[in-house]
Amino acid sequence: MKFSPWSQDAALTLLATLRDENGPVLMALQLMQEEFGYVDQACVALIANYFNKSRAEVHGVLTFYHDLRTTPPTSHQISICAAEACQAVGARNLEREIKAKFNDEVQSAYCFGNCALGPAVMVDGKLIGRATVEKIEKALQ
Amino acid sequence: MRVFVPGDSAAISVGADEVATAIAQLDSTVEIIRNGSRGALWLETLVEVQTPSGRIAFGPVTPADVQSLFDADFLNGGAHPLSLGKTEEIEWLSSQERVTFARVGIIDPLSLEDYRAHGGLIGLRKALKLSHEVIINEVTESGLRGRGGAGFPAGIKWRTVAQSFGEQKYICCNADEGDSGTFADRMLIEGDPFTLIEGMTIAGIAVGATKGIVYIRSEYPYAIATLRKAIEIARTSDWLGSRVLGTTHAFDIEVRVGAGSYVCGEETAMLESIEGKRGVVRAKPPLPAVEGLFGQPTVINNVLTLSTVPMIMAEGATAYKSRGVGRSLGTQIFQLAGNIARGGIVERSFGISLNELVNTYGGGTLSGRPFRAVQIGGPLGAYFSSAQIETAMDYESLIAAGGMLGHGGVVVFDDTVDLAQQAKFAMEFCAIESCGKCTPCRIGSTRGAETIDLIIKGVRVDENKKLLLDLCEVMTDGSLCAMGGLTPLPVKSAMINFPTDFDGVRK
Numbered sequence: 001m002k003f004s005p006w007s008q009d010a011a012l013t014l015l016a017t018l019r020d021e022n023g024p025v026l027m028a029l030q031l032m033q034e035e036f037g038y039v040d041q042a043c044v045a046l047i048a049n050y051f052n053k054s055r056a057e058v059h060g061v062l063t064f065y066h067d068l069r070t071t072p073p074t075s076h077q078i079s080i081c082a083a084e085a086c087q088a089v090g091a092r093n094l095e096r097e098i099k100a101k102f103n104d105e106v107q108s109a110y111c112f113g114n115c116a117l118g119p120a121v122m123v124d125g126k127l128i129g130r131a132t133v134e135k136i137e138k139a140l141q
Numbered sequence: 142m143r144v145f146v147p148g149d150s151a152a153i154s155v156g157a158d159e160v161a162t163a164i165a166q167l168d169s170t171v172e173i174i175r176n177g178s179r180g181a182l183w184l185e186t187l188v189e190v191q192t193p194s195g196r197i198a199f200g201p202v203t204p205a206d207v208q209s210l211f212d213a214d215f216l217n218g219g220a221h222p223l224s225l226g227k228t229e230e231i232e233w234l235s236s237q238e239r240v241t242f243a244r245v246g247i248i249d250p251l252s253l254e255d256y257r258a259h260g261g262l263i264g265l266r267k268a269l270k271l272s273h274e275v276i277i278n279e280v281t282e283s284g285l286r287g288r289g290g291a292g293f294p295a296g297i298k299w300r301t302v303a304q305s306f307g308e309q310k311y312i313c314c315n316a317d318e319g320d321s322g323t324f325a326d327r328m329l330i331e332g333d334p335f336t337l338i339e340g341m342t343i344a345g346i347a348v349g350a351t352k353g354i355v356y357i358r359s360e361y362p363y364a365i366a367t368l369r370k371a372i373e374i375a376r377t378s379d380w381l382g383s384r385v386l387g388t389t390h391a392f393d394i395e396v397r398v399g400a401g402s403y404v405c406g407e408e409t410a411m412l413e414s415i416e417g418k419r420g421v422v423r424a425k426p427p428l429p430a431v432e433g434l435f436g437q438p439t440v441i442n443n444v445l446t447l448s449t450v451p452m453i454m455a456e457g458a459t460a461y462k463s464r465g466v467g468r469s470l471g472t473q474i475f476q477l478a479g480n481i482a483r484g485g486i487v488e489r490s491f492g493i494s495l496n497e498l499v500n501t502y503g504g505g506t507l508s509g510r511p512f513r514a515v516q517i518g519g520p521l522g523a524y525f526s527s528a529q530i531e532t533a534m535d536y537e538s539l540i541a542a543g544g545m546l547g548h549g550g551v552v553v554f555d556d557t558v559d560l561a562q563q564a565k566f567a568m569e570f571c572a573i574e575s576c577g578k579c580t581p582c583r584i585g586s587t588r589g590a591e592t593i594d595l596i597i598k599g600v601r602v603d604e605n606k607k608l609l610l611d612l613c614e615v616m617t618d619g620s621l622c623a624m625g626g627l628t629p630l631p632v633k634s635a636m637i638n639f640p641t642d643f644d645g646v647r648k
């Protein structure tokens with residue numbers, strides 16, 4: 001997936017779209033990640049100042065949610081469902097295989113709502129059911 | 142010529158987009174409707190053709206099958222090995238009682254015209270002519286209980302909000318659907334989003350709320366996109382906005398996306414998250430119905446709870462409560478998942494047996510190996526063995542059997558499952574997802590996983606089992622919410638129902 005390079009000016013323009021939101025901190029962090037692929041360390045102070053919150057509060061939100069990341073992602077994003085229904089059809093083995101196979105980082109997720117057609121894997125936002133190494137390879141091309 | 146190729150993300154995950162493209166390439170004149178899924182997920186991609194005598198189904202279709210479908214003249218219902226006959230006569234579907242899911246898979250999810258033609262908006266129009274009192278009485282009378290897990294009567298919650306004073310009341314729809322083995326909220330939103338919007342609008346009118354929020358998990362990008370489009374369509378018609386269907390009622394809906402946190406499905410953690418904060422569970426009281434989102438009276442209901450309301454309003458409480466057993470009235474949307482041959486959505490009256498779900502509908506395991514365990518109700522639900530296969534699937538029977546219904550997920554495992562590993566996972570999951578407020582949940586879960594690991598390795602097994610049971614007791618008694626409070630349920634049920642997996646002997 002393609003992300004913009006980090007830029008404070010671009011970030012401020014985006015934050016302006018949330019000016020009238022009630023409780024904007026999480027949305028602001030999500031917006032940063034959507035645009036830049038991660039939440040740059042500079043965002044904490046930026047968001048705190050912009051919405052008149054303490055840095056501690058913004059940092060607290062940033063560190064609570066599993067989705068939010070503070071380092072740029074690898075070029076492809078692979079998440080494998082590690083929850084029970086997918087475990088029942090071999091997700092644990094598949095996770096080991098794909099972690100050994102692909103250079104991109106592989107994240108664990110807990111359920112994509114595809115539990116009748118597991119193992120479920122998400123590659124760059126595209127859901128793959130009955131996932132195999134071959135299907136993931138194809139999706140990465 | 143109309144052809145239906147599901148746009149549901151489960152169907153897409155096994156190639157529905159490619160199937161649709163292949164059909165369009167071979168005949169550009171067919172009109173392809175991306176309907177929701179019928180719920181028979183093992184038949185995806187389930188392609189349907191509209192013929193004068195009804196819809197004819199073919200499945201499971203892969204892109205490679207498309208040419209042969211054309212060769213067999215499938216557009217006119219021609220014979221083909223993948224032909225399933227008339228969709229409405231497929232027994233797996235025809236034996237169900239589709240109430241909440243009545244339209245899912247049948248209509249074009251984003252066509253208001255289809256929605257109206259299939260009974261949409263009748264409930265809301267009726268509600269607009271009634272007083273708050275009468276609407277709430279109808280919902281209470283129907284016996285509808287919360288489908289998110291706790292099973293609290295919806296009408297009673299609504300009444301509390303209606304009677305509370307607040308400048309800006311809210312309807313919050315919980316679409317966090319974090320339980321493994323559940324996907325009904327997702328499929329409803331992807332397949333019939335207007336039903337949820339209608340249910341929320343009725344709730345708003347009933348309690349005097351003008352704002353609705355749907356909190357939906359980030360793991361559901363397809364559902365998020367569909368819901369946003371549906372809301373936009375409802376806004377540009379005369380539905381959402383300052384004059385709902387031309388009346389003086391105002392109602393609008395906003396979508397908030399989660400950020401990968403299971404505990405944010407707990408209602409007060411969800412409120413914190415919508416407020417943009419850490420998803421830490423709030424102590425009750427105050428109840429969210431009295432002081433909820435931004436301190437205002439708030440209805441919090443699951444997607445399925447709200448989506449059942451339009452039908453209750455349209456057909457009346459009596460029709461709804463004529464189904465079900467005891468205090469579990471109406472239908473439940475069961476979700477068959479995991480190692481199961483025929484997984485998907487089974488909507489039936491409460492009281493159906495686990496056996497019928499797993500074997501009659503599910504067709505046993507996908508692997509073909511013997512069925513060994515089933516987890517009901519998500520990661521906080523109990524593991525049952527084949528000895529309990531005749532358990533009736535309703536709120537009370539499941540509690541009596543030592544489990545819970547939760548959101549209706551049924552996850553099947555074959556005989557390769559190791560229940561000690563599953564118990565360990567339950568503890569690990571709690572450690573990962575704990576909001577951190579209570580020590581037994583935050584720390585106990587990590588200790589629990591370590592202790593189970595020792596049991597698995599055969600270290601002082603009896604002593605560690607006793608320790609584990611003590612720990613479970615502390616977690617049950619000392620946790621503020623069901624995250625820490627119910628994690629012992631999968632652990633203890635695994636120990637009780639599968640004792641040989643905890644004897645410390647390596648298999």
Ligand SMILES: Cc1cc2nc3c(=O)[nH]c(=O)nc-3n(C[C@H](O)[C@H](O)[C@H](O)COP(=O)(O)O)c2cc1C
Pocket residue numbers: 286287288289290291292293315316317318319320403404405406407408409441442443444446447622623624
């Ligand atoms: C850890 C935890 C996670 C939960 N996750 C969900 C969820 O994903 N969806 C949901 O509707 N309810 C979930 N609940 C239940 C909610 O707290 C709440 O009872 C429900 O949303 C109320 O709606 P209902 O009455 O319509 O079921 C969860 C509860 C706990 C303790």
Ligand code: SF4
Pocket residue numbers: 404422574575576577578579580582583620621622623624625626
């Ligand atoms: S039980 Fe766990 S998740 Fe629930 S409030 Fe306590 S620490 Fe948070």
Ligand code: FES
Pocket residue numbers: 081082083084085086110111112113114115118120320321322323
């Ligand atoms: S458990 Fe893997 S998608 Fe639901």
